[in-house]
Amino acid sequence: MNLPRNMPWLNNRIRPEFQQTLRFALVGVLNTGASYILFVILYQLFGYYIVASVLSYVGGMLISFILNRGFVFKSTARRGQLLPFCLVNLSSLACSTGVLYLLVEQFAMWVYFAQMIAIGVSMTINYLGYRTVFSSRRTNDQ
Template identity: 35%
Template structure:
């Protein structure tokens, strides 16, 4: 079905669909960036910078690097949730369920981060900021695929015929 295809930058508004089963109106960012996948990536890059900024701030405040990572994680996840939900995919309802699913994706990233960052700092000898920059690449990939397939996903709406046993009236 044409309205279900995600198409390029030159497509009419009614032919662009959210990626991977996400449902909802296009967010305000879509007015500037005509491709919702690209808007998703722009918000991800912005939030990665915000998260890295929080991490740097908490390190500068004297927190140990792993404590700074956990506190920065909480701040960055809440910020990312608001940005994605309000500027990329304007989904309605299910705020707590969406936030829980969103956080599950980020917990997978945090777990990866909590394993790799000490390895890079303690074993490889990188500084905490450089180590975090290296880990960010991998955790960005985890987040991208997790959010595409899970975070804001809504159940597909069955067609009228599919809702009727046997497919007919």
């Protein structure tokens, strides 16, 4: 998939750090939409919201790795990126699943709305983690 690396109309008007945040948001919208649709389908098929959440998260994680590495953080493929990426995602998954469970079971929140909040939690954790994993300043390539 060839995504534009430079957006001239964006580059001239917005600071690079904010451009990166905007690219992350764009990828996040795409990835979140795909993950949420998968969540709804799996929940309807199996009836277990935690299983549906975990499986949809893994599907989104695969899309996220490719798009965030190349488009958001403009990082080249290097050894040692996949394991930290997976660790960031496991941390994010644990937090978002915990939030989902808490909102549904303790606060009796509608499962679909609770999933949206859990996604917001995971997006915040992911951005901070991905920025570290894909940073060009990272010299410890394993």
